[in-house]
Amino acid sequence: MLKKSLFVVLIILIVPFNAFGKKDTVDIITTLTSNEEIGFLGLIDGVFFDENKQRLYVSDSSNNRILSYDSELKYLSALQPGGDLKHPTSLVRTSDGRFLVVEPSRKGILTINISQKSVKQVDFSKVPEAETFYPGNIAIDSADNVYIIDRANSRVLLFNPNLQFEREVLRDTKTRISDIKVDNQGNIYTLSTIEGVVKKYDGSGRKILEFGRRGQDKNEFNFPVSLAVDEKGLIYVVDQHKNKVLVFDKSGGFLFDFSGLGWREGRLAYPSFIFINNSGTIFIVDRDNSRISVFR
Amino acid sequence: MRRQKKLFYVCIFSLLTAVLIGTGGICSAAAKPTYQNCLECHADLKDKMMLKGAHAPFKKFQCGSCHDPHTSNYKFLVKKDVGTLCKGCHDNKAFKRKITHAPVAEGDCIKCHDPHASKNHNLLVAKGKDLCFVCHKSESVFVGSKPHAPAGKGQCLKCHEPHGSDNASLVRTDKKKLCIDCHHDVKAMKSDKTKKAHRYYPVLGTACVSCHNPHGSRHDNLIRKNQHILLKKDGCTTCHNAPGSKDPLGMNKKGAIVCLQCHKNVAEDFNKINNHVQDGIFCTNCHNPHASDQSGMKNGPLTKICYTCHQDTQWRMYDKKTKYLHPGLKTKGNCNDCHDPHGSNFRLLFPSDEFAVCTECHKRHGTFTHPVGVDAVDPRSKRDVTCITCHNLMGSQHEFALRFDRKKQLCIQCHTSY
Secondary structure, eight states, X not given: OXXXXXXXXXXXXXXXXXXXXXXXXXXXXXXXXXXXXXXXXXXXXXXXXXXXXXXXXXXXXXGTEEEEEOTTOOEEEEEOGGGOOOSOOSEEEOTTSEEEEEEXXXXXXXXXXTTTTEEXXXXXXXXXXXGGOXXXXXXXXTTOOEEEEETTTTEEEEEOTTOOEEEEEEEXXXXXXXXXXXXXXXXXXXXXXXXXXEXXXXXXXXXXXXXXXXXXXXXXXXXXXXXXXXXXXXXXXXXXXXXXXXXXXXXXXXXXXXXXXXXXXXXXSSOOEEEEOTTOOEEEEEGGGTEEEEEO | OHHHHHHHHHHHHHHHHHHHHHHTTTSOGGGSOOGGGHHHHOTTHHHHHHSTTOOHHHHTTOXXXXXXXXXXXXXXXBSSOHHHHHHHHOOOGGGGXXXXXXXXXXXXXXXXXXXXXXXXXXXBSSOHHHHHTTTSOHHHHOOSSEEOHHHHTTOGGGTBOSSEESSGGGXXXXXXXXXXXXXXXXXXXXXXXXXXXXXTXXXXXXXXXXXXXXXXXXXXXXXXXXXXXXXXXXXGGGTBOOTTSSSTTSBSSOTTHHHHTTOHHHHHHTTSSEEOOOSSSGGGGTBOSSEESSGGGBSSOHHHHHHHHOHHHHHHHTOTTOOBOOTTTTTTOOGGXXXXXXXXXXXXXXXXXHHHHHHTTOHHHHHSOSOXXXXXXXXXXXXXXXXXXXXXXTXXXXXXXXXXXXXXXXXXXXXXXX
């Protein structure tokens, strides 16, 4: 009888501990580092995973090249279209294979069409206040619409799949926009580094969620620089000075964080960008370690 | 039966004892701590206690409200760190404003207040300028020989909030309204002399401190030390609309173009991979376009400018765990010695690669050093070893601003076989 009672007590104590006490975990899978084949990675900026081709593209800004990796994250090749690429930063690839690459050095966005062997600048002449336009990060939705941050005017510009200017989706008069991502439902997520604020808008540019602040608590940001959204709608924010990734639920509630300052695999040193693909693999530009850290 | 009775009495006795101990009834009044005994040793506090403005708990011998008479983890045997302790009773709204005075943010209340008693109002350790100028050195506040009357008299609180404010520089109201509180003589403001001095632009209601130093100046009318060349040459219309136009104070070009049309070399810097491009006329985030007491027309000392956005860097630098920093970082705020504030194609806004930046000053280390550069690979990250692989100049617990203890942990990070 006593044994039975003890067993029941143990079960009562253990079950809730396991069921509710378990913390979400994100594990390191691999790191893409400098090696003999590709040489030293320079200042890495953008990362994009092409779901159609199952390839990862990395912009190695200071080396003026885009590196491609296969679905197994094995290095394939470096794209340097006729020396036309100058300090590429953020990048996306359309479903028909065109690369769109931000070049702050030219204050523009370059379109690279490998099959047609053409390289040309996106036309901003129809954008209002084009004279002050300054490109920030770019994002693409499932219909190939391209969203471009205009840092000098704190707004997001929408270009259709033919790369014609459609409209100004949103203008943020209160906070500055540092990063942008679009989820599979067409919702737009923006991050402001200086104010430490994440905002979610619907496709029409109507704000539906806002959260975050800068501070020293676990759920607050030191210096947030990039964000991404996974298939479940969880929002991941890279905090460059905390050297961590903070994860929030759909309504902006803090869930957990992962990683921390370090140089070994799984640790981060001044991370600068995050991208999550449809299968939930997390790619983080680990800038000061000159590598891409891949988590899941 | 007898045994049960005995047990009953034992239970009753135990219960009563427990109740008496719980309510303190068993302790005699004499055993209750009285803090009057404190003065037997701390005799120096006797005189303070007689002062009119003594802190109420101190006056009432409630020493235990702040101190633990036996042990504490904090200096002076206080129960909690001073900031938390004071804020426990003094929940001041000013503490929650956008900008807080550094000692308030650091919980260093006793920097300005005496927690026991003072001859001064609000338990202040000193009066007026004798208080403020302990930290805000008068030579840095008064850049010239002609002080603004309130500042010269040390009436700092006429313009500033001592704890916190929603306005920059802890001023009491918006800087566009602040001056008018005293200088409300509209007739004088509309005189021909004033109009001419302001090139016939309607400046009433604008930020006077853009050109005038509210503390003092070497120039007449408190004009700041360095003036923009266009201001000197009556070239206001290079940037602004004409004085007689519909929007005279409006800019005649959009965004930062108004500055970059002349400062073309700087415009190039903003086209680099890392840059400080922001919205609007972002140059004015750091520079004063009219007049400044700083070099490069900066709108304040670098620490102030940089910390406006990089407040987390300030938190780390002032963290109690931070013992070693790059010299001059706190005192001089020489951020620009290592970082290019406009733009850079290198990491962390360095003007060139890390090794070149450091050896610019540390020349001896440029001639002999642990192997660095492309021939020395950090086995942890596979990137090239540089100075900042081992040093963290922005704040470290370890000697020489090293990332790890050099005697125990540093070398074995890479040299694992040792």
